[in-house]
Amino acid sequence: MSLEPMSPDEVRARLARLQSDDLPTHGGRTLAYVYDGGLADVDRLGREAVAAYAATNGLDPTAFPSVLTLENEVVGRTCDLLDAPASTVGTVTSGGTESVLLAVQGARDARGDLREAGVRPRMVLPSTIHAAFLKAAHYYDVEAVVVPVGADFRADVDAMRAAVEADPHRTVLVAVSAPSYAHGVVDPVAEVAAVAAAHGVRCHVDACIGGWVLPYARRLGRAVPPWTFEVEGVTSISVDLHKYAYAPKGTSVLLHRTPALRRPQYFANADWPGYTMLNTTLQSTKSGGPLAGAWAVLNAIGDDGYLDLTRRVLDGVDTVVAAVRDLDGLALVAPPDSTLLALAADGSCDVFTVADELAELDWLAQPQLTHAGRPPTLHLSLSAATDATGLVAALRTAVAAARERGPVRIDPDVVAFVAALDPATLGDEELDGLLAALGLAAGADGGAPALPERMGEVNALLDLASPRLREALLTAFLDRLARPVRLAPADPAESGG
Numbered sequence: 001m002s003l004e005p006m007s008p009d010e011v012r013a014r015l016a017r018l019q020s021d022d023l024p025t026h027g028g029r030t031l032a033y034v035y036d037g038g039l040a041d042v043d044r045l046g047r048e049a050v051a052a053y054a055a056t057n058g059l060d061p062t063a064f065p066s067v068l069t070l071e072n073e074v075v076g077r078t079c080d081l082l083d084a085p086a087s088t089v090g091t092v093t094s095g096g097t098e099s100v101l102l103a104v105q106g107a108r109d110a111r112g113d114l115r116e117a118g119v120r121p122r123m124v125l126p127s128t129i130h131a132a133f134l135k136a137a138h139y140y141d142v143e144a145v146v147v148p149v150g151a152d153f154r155a156d157v158d159a160m161r162a163a164v165e166a167d168p169h170r171t172v173l174v175a176v177s178a179p180s181y182a183h184g185v186v187d188p189v190a191e192v193a194a195v196a197a198a199h200g201v202r203c204h205v206d207a208c209i210g211g212w213v214l215p216y217a218r219r220l221g222r223a224v225p226p227w228t229f230e231v232e233g234v235t236s237i238s239v240d241l242h243k244y245a246y247a248p249k250g251t252s253v254l255l256h257r258t259p260a261l262r263r264p265q266y267f268a269n270a271d272w273p274g275y276t277m278l279n280t281t282l283q284s285t286k287s288g289g290p291l292a293g294a295w296a297v298l299n300a301i302g303d304d305g306y307l308d309l310t311r312r313v314l315d316g317v318d319t320v321v322a323a324v325r326d327l328d329g330l331a332l333v334a335p336p337d338s339t340l341l342a343l344a345a346d347g348s349c350d351v352f353t354v355a356d357e358l359a360e361l362d363w364l365a366q367p368q369l370t371h372a373g374r375p376p377t378l379h380l381s382l383s384a385a386t387d388a389t390g391l392v393a394a395l396r397t398a399v400a401a402a403r404e405r406g407p408v409r410i411d412p413d414v415v416a417f418v419a420a421l422d423p424a425t426l427g428d429e430e431l432d433g434l435l436a437a438l439g440l441a442a443g444a445d446g447g448a449p450a451l452p453e454r455m456g457e458v459n460a461l462l463d464l465a466s467p468r469l470r471e472a473l474l475t476a477f478l479d480r481l482a483r484p485v486r487l488a489p490a491d492p493a494e495s496g497g
């Protein structure tokens with residue numbers, strides 16, 4: 001069976017039809033995953049640049065010197081924004097997770113003494129740190145020492161200090177957020193960085209989501225405590241361009257205060273018969289497309305443009321915050337320091353039903369499940385393109401409908417059943433059964449499952465599950481989703497066990 005060529009029109013039509021099932025990337029109603037500046041011309045320019053550079057390879061800057069120039073200019077722009085001293089250097093990566101992975105890997109590998117002694121490195125993290133750090137801990141075998149945050153959801157300085165001082169020698173990194181994804185608040189960066197500096201430990205600020213907002217918020221006269229390289233003890237910062245710089249997907253910047261701090265991030269290998277492999281990131285061959293897209297968008301928007309976009313999105317946040325304060329049913333979990341809101345329900349409704357009702361109105365909010373004894377919330381990342389008045393109206397309608405319906409009720413037998421499940425011992429058959437019971441069995445055609453019309457029940461059930469059980473179930477779900485679409489049926493006799 002062979003792959004018959006499609007005509008260009010067929011290719012375009014098929015892609016367009018497939019994309020029509022996706023959430024809208026523009027319009028400001030998708031309040032997670034995507035960020036829309038609402039500037040159609042800039043967007044088009046960004047895409048043109050991605051396309052123009054799609055085939056280039058950032059692997060070798062001597063072969064594609066223009067890619068190096070674009071990277072150095074984007075890094076320079078980021079340095080300007082984040083009060084970086086002249087010594088600061090950086091790297092453009094594929095996204096926030098890659099920036100975080102490299103920050104952790106570099107911190108680990110800077111400590112050859114620990115490696116030689118066979119001692120496992122550790123890093124101290126507030127419990128609200130992005131899960132990318134836990135992925136890094138997993139990949140690089142760095143112990144994650146997770147410290148509970150205070151009642152205000154910010155890193156607890158005394159607890160962070162105690163955690164560092166419990167074993168300063170083995171501590172290779174301390175990290176904080178500006179702001180945290182889940183609650184939208186900025187950690188006490190200066191205080192935590194001082195703790196790290198006192199012990200000669202690196203301090204990374206994860207500003208993946210706030211790094212392109214907070215400096216402009218400050219210029220607009222809003223209260224933003226110091227968190228950039230202005231703070232002495234900060235050694236590295238990550239900022240995603242594909243979030244609030246409104247660049248196309250696929251770029252983040254990782255800055256280090258000095259080249260020496262960045263050095264262990266680099267990988268070189270000349271010990272094979274091919275080219276000497278020199279890599280600055282996890283990727284080796286690396287499209288110049290996303291970088292060129294980000295460069296185009298940064299330059300097209302400029303400082304005044306970002307100031308304006310930041311004013312718009314923060315005005316929107318103010319509008320939603322004021323409305324939620326007057327709204328029975330939902331409450332802010334913490335006053336937002338940036339563009340992210342976390343809302344909790346008061347018992348007259350639940351956040352999962354509110355999310356379903358919002359979806360009915362074509363607004364996507366992201367449920368965040370119970371964690372560390374704290375109730376589930378609804379996450380809203382506003383964009384400059386978000387119509388805050390429209391969002392407020394939708395929230396009012398959704399909450400009224402959710403109160404009318406009442407919270408999702410789960411049968412006590414099911415609650416007991418879920419509580420008794422041990423994720424470590426669940427086999428594939430049981431997982432298949434559980435997924436089917438949740439309405440999450442994969443489609444027979446290898447495509448996405450027809451998800452339940454309303455996700456409230458699924459979310460309410462997942463909310464009862466432990467983090468380990470959620471991981472097991474959703475990993476099984478993802479595994480079932482990822483099945484090749486074959487033209488020729490493969491011989492099942494040849495498949496492995």
Ligand SMILES: *Cc1c(COP(=O)(O)O)cnc(C)c1O
Pocket residue numbers: 094095096097098100130132177179180181206207208209240252
């Ligand atoms: C989005 C985000 C990340 C991870 O970034 P990706 O681009 O999704 O890989 C890390 N930290 C924070 C605070 C984020 O908001």
